[in-house]
Amino acid sequence: MRPIILGILAAFFFAFTFIMNRSMELDGGSWIWSASLRYFFMIPFLLLLVLWRKNLRPLMAEMKKDPRAWFVWSFIGFGLFYGPLCFSAAYAPGWLIASTWQVTIISGSLLAPLFFETVITKMGPVQVKGKVPIKGMAMSMIILLGIMFIQIEHAGMLSLKEVMLGVVPVIIASFAYPLGNRKMMDVCGGRLDVFQRVLGMTIASMPLWIVLAIYGLFTAGSPSIGQSVQSGLVAITSGVIATILFFQATDLVRGNMQKLGAVEATQSLEVLFVVSGELLFLKAAFPTVISWAGMFLVMAGMVLHSFVSHKGDALNKKNVSA
Template identity: 60%
Template sequence: MKEILIGVLSSVFFAVTFILNRSMELSGGSWLWSASLRYFFMIPFLVLIVWWRGNLKQLLIELVRKPLPWLVWSFVGFGLFYGPITFAAASGPGWLVASTWQFTIIAGVLLTPLFLEVNGTRRKIPLNSLLFSSLIVMGIIILQWENAKGGLTLQLFLIGMLPVMIAAFAYPLGNRKMMELYTGKLDTFQRVLGMTLASMPLWLVLSIIGGVTVGLPSADQVVQSFIVAISSGVIATLLFFFATDLVKDDSTKLAGVEATQSAQVVFVMIGEMVVLSIPMPSVISVFGIVLVVIGMILHSLLGKKKVKIVQSPSISER
C-alpha cells in the first residue's frame, strides 16, 4: 500500500500541471514557454537537493561518462512527455488532454516486454494488471463522456489527443529505461536531476522559438510556470519516481503504481471547479470516478496478494 499511496500523492501534485496549463492557455500564454519554463525552474531546486545529499559529483561523472543514454532517454521521458502535453493543452479542450493522458496506464503495462527481469529473462505483460488498468480507463471514458458530446473531429484528434498519446508512452518508457540503466548506482533525486539537465537542449530550443515567434512570457505565465515546476516538476516527479523505484523489479506492482496516476482526473476536476469554476460533476461522472477508484484498489490488492505468496515459503522454511 505504501507505493500506491505515494503514487496517489504524486498525482495530486501532477494535477496542478493540467489545471495551470489550461489557465495559461485561456489567458493567452504560449505552450512553448509553459513547457520550457517548468524545466528551467526545476534545475536550482534539484541541484540544491542532490548537492545537500552529497551526490552531485557522482551524477556529473555519470553524465560525462555516458552522455548518449542520458540525452536519448531524457528526450523521450521528459521531452516527448511534457512538450506534447503543453501543446495539446494549448490546442484542444482541457477535458480531452486530462482524459487522454490516462492512456499511460495501459501504455505502462504494454511496455513491459521491452524490459528484462533480474535473471535476464524478458518480462511478460501482467494480464491481471492489464484487466484492472482497462477498468480504470473505462472509468475515465465514462467520466469524460458528457464533455465529448460535441463530437471528435480529425483535427481535434490530431492536436488534442495524438500528442498526449505519444506522451503517455514516452513518460513511462524514459523513466523505466533510466531505472534499468542505473539501478543501484543513482538514487531518485540524481536520476530526476540528470534527466532534467540532459533535456535542456530541447527546452532551450523551444524557448528561443517562443522568444522569436511570440515574444517573452507574461509575468502571470512565469508565476504559474514556477508553481507547476515546484508542484509537478519537483514534488510530483520525485514522489512518482521514488514509488516506481521501490517496485522496479515487479511488473505487477510497477503497473499498480503507474495506475495511480489515473487519480489525476479526480483532482483535476476538483481543481478546475475551484480555480476555473467548472460545474459540478453529474451522476454519470461520479460513476466513472467510482470505477477509477475500484481499479486502483484492485491493483493494490493484487500487489499485496503477490507479496504474501512470495513471502510464505521462506516463512515455512524457517
Template identity: 60%
Template sequence: MRAIGLGLASALFFAFTFILNRSMESSGGSWMWSSSLRYIFMVPFLIIIVASRKNIRQLFVVMREHYLLWFVWSFVGFVLFYAPICFAASYAPGWLTAGTWQFTIIAGSLLAPLFKERLKTAEGTAVRNAGIPLKSLFVSFIILLGIIVMQIDQAQHLPFFQLVLGTFPVLAASFAYPLGNRKMMSICGGRLDTYQRVLGMTLSSLPWWIGLSIAAFFTAGPPTPVQTMQALLVAVSSGVIATVLFFRATEMVRLDMQKLAAVEATQSMEVLFTVIGEVLFLSIPMPSLLSWSGIVLVMIGILIHSYMTHRPQREQKQNISI
C-alpha cells in the same frame, strides 16, 4: 502501500499541471513557453536539493558513463512527455488532457516486453524477456473504462479537430513517460537516488528546452509575467514535488513489474483532482452523474491494484537493462 501512497500524492501535485497549463493557454500564452519554462525553473531547485545531500559529484560520475543514453532517454521521458501535453492544452480542456493521459496506465504494462528480468527460483537464476502483467493490465482496463465514461458526456461538446489535437499528442506522451522513466532506472541500476535521477534527466534534457524557448521567443515573443509565474508554480508542484514523489514510488517497486504497474496506475487519480481543481479555480461546470460514475470505476480499479500488490510473490524478480 507506501509506494501507492506516494503515487497518489504525486497525482495530486501532477493535477496542477493540467489546470495551470489550461489556464496559461486560455490567457494566450504559448505552449512552447509553458513546457520549456517548467524544466528551466526546475534546475535550481533540484541542484539545491541534491547539493544539500552532497550527491552532485556521484551524479556526474554516473552520467559520464552513459552520457549519450542520458541525453536520448531524458528526451523521451521528459521532452516527448511534456511538450505534447502542453501542445494539447491549446485545443482541449484540462479534464480531457488529464483523462487521455491516463492511457499511460496501459502503456506502462504494454512496455514490459522491452525489458528483461532475472528470476531467482529454487533451481537457480534465469534471464528472460519480461512478460506483460496480464492481471495488472486487466485492472488497468477497468480504470481506463472509468476514464472513458467520465469523458463521454463531455467530449460530445467539442469540435472534432479539438478532440484529435487534444488527444493524440497526449497518447504519444503516455508511452514516452514510462518508457523514459524505466530506461533511466535500468541505466542507473540503483546507484542514484530519486533526486539525483530527476536532476540528471532535467540537465540532460535542458538543451532541448532551451531550443524550444528560443523558438517560442521568435514565434510568440517573450512570456507574460502571469505565464512565467504559473510556469514557476508548475515547476515546483509538478516538476519537483510530483516528479520526485512518483519516481521515488516507482523506484521502491522497480524489481516487480506487477507492483510497478500498480504504482503507475495511481496516476489515474489526476483526473479526479483535475476536475475538482477546474471546478474550484476555473469555474467549469460540475461533472454529470455519468462522469461521477466513471470516477467511481477509477477508484475501484485503484483499490484492486492496491490489493494485488499485497499478494505474496512466489518468485523474486529483478529488471536488468537490455
C-alpha cells in the same frame, strides 16, 4: 503500501500541470513557454537539493559514463512527455487531457516486454524478460472505463480538430514517460537516488528546452509575468515534488512489473484531482451522476489493480519457496 501512497501523492501534485497549463492557454500564453519554463525553473530547486545532500559529484560522474543514453532517454522521458502535454492544452480542456493521459496505465504495461525483471529463485535472483501483466491489464481497463464514464457527456462538444490535436499528442506522451523513466532506472542501476536522477534527466534534456525557447522567442515573443509565475508553480508542484514522489515510488518496486503497473495506476486519480481543481479555479461545470459513477470506477479499478499486483507477487514467492 508505501509505493502506492507515494503514487497517490504524486498524482495530486501532477494534477497542477493540467489545471495550470489550461489556465495559461486561456490567458493567451504559448504552450512553448509552458513546456520550457517548467524545466528551466526546475534546475535551481533540484540543484540545491542535490548539493544539500552532497550528491552532485557522483551524478556528474555517472552522466559522463554514458552521455548518449542520458540524452536519449531524458529526451524521451521528459521532452516527448511534457512537450506534447503542453501542446495539447492549446486545443483541449484540462479534463480531456488528464483523462486521455490515463492511457499511460495501459502503455506502461505494454512496455513490459522491453525490460527485464528480477525473479527470486532457489539459486538466487534471476533476470527474466518482462511479460504483459494480463490481470493487471484487466484492472486497468476498469479504470479506463471509469474515465470514459467521466467524460462521455463532454465528448460530443469536441470537434475533430480538438480530438486529433488534443488527444493524439497525449497518447504519444503516455508511452514516452514510462519508457524514459524505466530506461533511466536501468541506466542508473540503483547507483543514484531519485533526486540525482531527476536532476540528471532535467540537465540532459536542456538542449531541447533551450532550442524550444529560442523558437518561442521568434514565434510567440517573450512569456508574460503571469505565465512565468504559473510555470514556476508547475515546476515546483509537478516538476519537483510530483516527479520525485513518483520516481521514488517506482524505484521502490524496480524489477517487479506487476507492482510497477500498480504504482503507475495510481496516476488515474489525477482525473479526480483535476476535476476538483477546475471546479474551484476555472469555474468548470459540476460533474453529473454519470461522471461520479465514473470516478467510483476509477478508484475501484485502482484498488483492484493494487490488490492483484500484491496477490500475484505473493503467489510468485509461494511458488518459488515450494
